[in-house]
Amino acid sequence: MQDTLRTRMGWLHAWVGFAAGLLLFCVFTSGCLAVFDTELTRWLQPEAPPQTAAFSPRSLDHVLPAVHDLLAQGEKPFVTLPSARDPYLRLEHHDGHEFLTVPYNPQTGERLNVRATAGGTFFYDLHYTMRSGVYGETVVAFAGLALLLTIGSGIIIHLKGLVSDLMLLRPFAARLRAWLDVHVVAAVVFLPFILLMAYSGTFIRARTLFPPVSYLASLENAFRVSAPSAAHRPEKPAVPIPEAFPPLAPLVAEAERTIGAGQTGYILFQPQTILVSRTDSSGPLLTREHVDFSPVDGHVLRHVLLPGAITHTEQVLKGLHYARWTGVGMRWLYFLSGAMGAVMFASGSIIFLMKRRRQSGERIMFRIAEGLAIGSVVGLPMGALAFFWANRLLPISLPDRPLAEGHVFLAVWVLSVVSGMAWSLLGRPLQGWKIQLFCLGGLGFFLTPLDLATRPGVAFFHVPTVFAATDLVALFLAFVSFQMARRL
Amino acid sequence: MIALCIFLWSLFLLLQACHEPKMLRFARLQKPAWLQRTRALRFVLPPMVLGVCVAERASTAIPVWVATFSVAALLVALGWAGLARYRELLLTTAEVRAAALRKE
Amino acid sequence: MTVKASTVVRPRRSGGRMSSPAHRWIWRAVAVFVLVWMAAHFITLGALKWGPSVRHDATVLGQMIAVAAFPLLFLLAFGTRNPLRGGIIAGAVGVVALLAVLLHS
Incomplete structure (x- = not known):
């Protein structure tokens, strides 16, 4: 060379x-x-009807008891207001991995009975x-x-x-x-x-x-902290959560006077503040501009827009x-x-x-590399499809259901990597590619029947929805996988 | 609007492909005579698409302009590959027929 | 036919194995990586000194420049024909960035 x-x-x-x-x-x-993500969450919670009533700001107050419970658990809950993309009122919080979401009827504020999912x-x-x-x-x-x-x-x-x-x-x-x-x-x-x-x-x-700190300073700090025991550090006094929040509709109206009509997207709840934030869909400039209110009497605390x-x-x-x-x-x-x-x-x-x-081709490193390639290129889409299958097949009452969905995804992905690696180490990598591509094709092809069989209130002839789009993409992926497996 | 942008970009890229000797050779095509007359159109189309994007929403014009270009280029690439395959099969069949006729 | 000795292509050998350019490139890439990483780090640190007075803005500016400079500097340093020249380019940028951290009031 x-x-x-x-x-x-x-x-x-x-x-x-x-x-x-x-x-x-x-x-x-x-x-x-x-x-x-929002559209997929709707596919993963098929109990929520595709169409729903118009938003009434009064419905916000019905979410407040659930907000209070989440705050008491130490979470940072927020309410996503209905939009053209997602017609529901949603109460969300981050569980350390993903935003768990519960939909509410945007007109009545009634909680919709849907399955728990990672979304x-x-x-x-x-x-x-x-x-x-x-x-x-x-x-x-x-x-x-x-x-x-x-x-x-x-x-x-x-x-x-x-x-x-x-x-x-x-x-x-x-x-x-x-x-x-x-x-x-x-x-x-x-x-x-x-x-x-x-x-x-x-x-x-x-x-x-x-x-923005020197690596040397970081190392010094790491050693300095580890020397004395952190066990006797005094605990931070817990910030009291207000007994009752003020009605939210006037707060949203007040925020819209500053941010602009129809521009509010989220309401974030903290023990000391309620932040009414600009919707992310307002433009490519993700300002996250927000108006803060007191959770006790609802008076305006500040308006935050970073210049x-x-x-x-x-x-x-x-x-x-x-x-x-x-x-x-x-x-x-x-x-x-x-x-x-x-x-x-x-x-x-x-x-x-x-x-x-x-x-x-005969070297062990090459074989490992090819096994990893099989596990990555075919294994990840397989894991993703398995996630959708798990969402529909796992029992609704399963405790920690969102976590179980994630485990199914991970198990299928690991299985794919192990199997790809095994075929590759046995000197038959093409077999590994073929089998996994057929499996991927099968998972994608049968997702539509699974969706039709497990979705409540399914109708064949209705306007295109997130369900049809998701199923068609899975079908297309299945078609491509079968073609590739056939031509290998 | 996005469909219109993709259409206009595809038109521009088709004209561009007709100017590339490599692309013409691949599809076994001759440089068409009318191509000289479309020279101005080739230069007008990209700003025209940008104009459409700006008219729709100025703050998002550039991302839409660029993204529709990519999709249009993919569509033209796929279409051109199909055309090349079709012409290849057509010419092969014609050559086989000509050889058979010569034998007779 | 006479062939000049200098034009004869001889495979260079070290310890019985042929020394392919790829072997040298690995070490060159590692050296360039270390130099360029340090330069990017000093740019981030220096932005707090020579950048805007607001700490958030200074950090963001430093990281913006560091992320853009890393690949450009790496390709420049790795792309030169002479490895030493590449090292000097990356090293010089790193030294300038370090001086900006140390000397800026």
């Missing part, structure tokens, strides 16, 4: 890309599902922490940096053909050529999206990589990354772009393995 700029960048692109690519495939796949935000948590807390967050942020490196080196390698090969896709050419075309088309065509997501995503979690060009830049980056301002059309564009990002990582990993199979 000659030592030229192109070969150096090719080497960097291949190794950094493969090492981070399998994780980034999971990040992009879960990210494009998280774009539809669509399961994929949101998976997207940025891999369900591993701050450690997962750091690893994902680090993978984001690796992605930026891979994109840069990829552009340098492909600079000559960047425009001429923009739409050159030859799926019926030789296998390696065809996969290379898929990789290049997915990467170059969706480069603006992938670059934006890589930069904004890494920046949002930059505090885990580049904290400054740098803060606005941060808010735009967050707004563009979270995509909460988007309508249905733009949301689908985000979904499609995320899916193409996942295709880019999957095809890149496959090319990496194909190029090295002849020379290193």
Whole structure:
């Protein structure tokens, strides 16, 4: 191999890309599902009817007893107001992993009797922490940096053909050529999206990589804290929770006078304040502007809107990354772009393995790498579909049901990795790919019958809903999986 | 609005593909004669799409403009691959027929 | 036919194994990574000194620059033909960033 700029960048692109690519495939796949988190939550709580009555601000007061209970448990509950995207009033709180949500009738404030579920935000948590807390967050942020490196080196390698090969896709050419075309088309065509997501995503979690304190000082602090025992630290006096909250409708009306009519999105409850916050759907600038009220008598405490060009830049980056301002059309564009990002990582990993199979196919490291690729590229979508199956098949009365759904997801994913690794180590990786692709196809294909069989009040001929969209996407995934398994 | 943007971008990218010798060779096509007359249109289309996006909602115009470009490019790439395959099969069949006729 | 000795391609060997450029690139990548990471870290720290007076804004600005600078600097340092020159570029940026932390009043 000659030592030229192109070969150096090719080497960097291949190794950094493969090492981070399998994780980034999971990040992009879960990210494009998280774009539809609210819609998926509606699929996962099929008892809630698709259409509901118009919102009445008086219904808010019926949620207050449940808010009080959650505050007493030390949670930070918030109420999401109905919107065009989600017609229900929802009481939510974060359980350490995802936002658990209970829907209420937006007109009467009556609690809807729905199953407990981790909901669509399961994929949101998976997207940025891999369900591993701050450690997962750091690893994902680090993978984001690796992605930026891979994109840069990829552009340098492909600079000559960047425009001429923009739409050159030859799926019926030789296998390696065809996969290379898929990789290049997915990467170059969706480069603006992938670059934006890589930069904004890494920046949002930059505090885990580049904290604004010296590493030396952090180390010193770590040792200093560990020396004396923390057992005798006096406990913080608990902040008393008010016995009764003021009526919420006048508070929302007052907040709308400041924020703008129809611009309120959330009401966050804390023992000392009630924050009425601007809806995220108001625009790409994610200001989170809020008006704070006293929880005792409901008088206005303050209006918070962070000023400054740098803060606005941060808010735009967050707004563009979270995509909460988007309508249905733009949301689908985000979904499609995320899916193409996942295709880019999957095809890149496959090319990496194909190029090295002849020379290193017998090596143990190669086999492990291929097993991991099977477990990642096919295993994660399988786990996601298993999550949907678990939601419909697990008993409604099961204690800790949201956690059980997560465990099913994890079990199927681990099983897929183990099985992929076993087939690969036995020297029959194609068998591993084929079996898992058929399993993925089966899970996707039968999701529609499962949905029709387990959804209360199912009707075949009604306006397209989140149910139809979810089932059709699963069917499409099944079709692609069967095709790939057939052509292997 | 998004559908209109995707349509206009697809038109632009089709014209662009017709200008690329590599793309023409892949689909076994000759450079069409009418392409010279569409030169102005090729340069007008991207700002026109941007205009449509700005008219719809100025604050979100750039993300919509870029995202619709990506989707349109994907659609054109898939369509062009289909066209190339169709022409390949067509020409192969014609060649087989011609060979058979020559034998007769 | 006579061939000049300097034009004959000989595989370089060390300890019986051929030394491929990939082996050297690993160590080069590791060295560049360390230098560039330190530079990005100092940029984040320095932003609190030379950046806006509001701490939140200064931190955000520093992280924005660090995240953008990391890949650019890495590719620049790893892309140069001469490894030493790449190291000097990354090191110089790191030193400037460090001086900005130490010397800024």
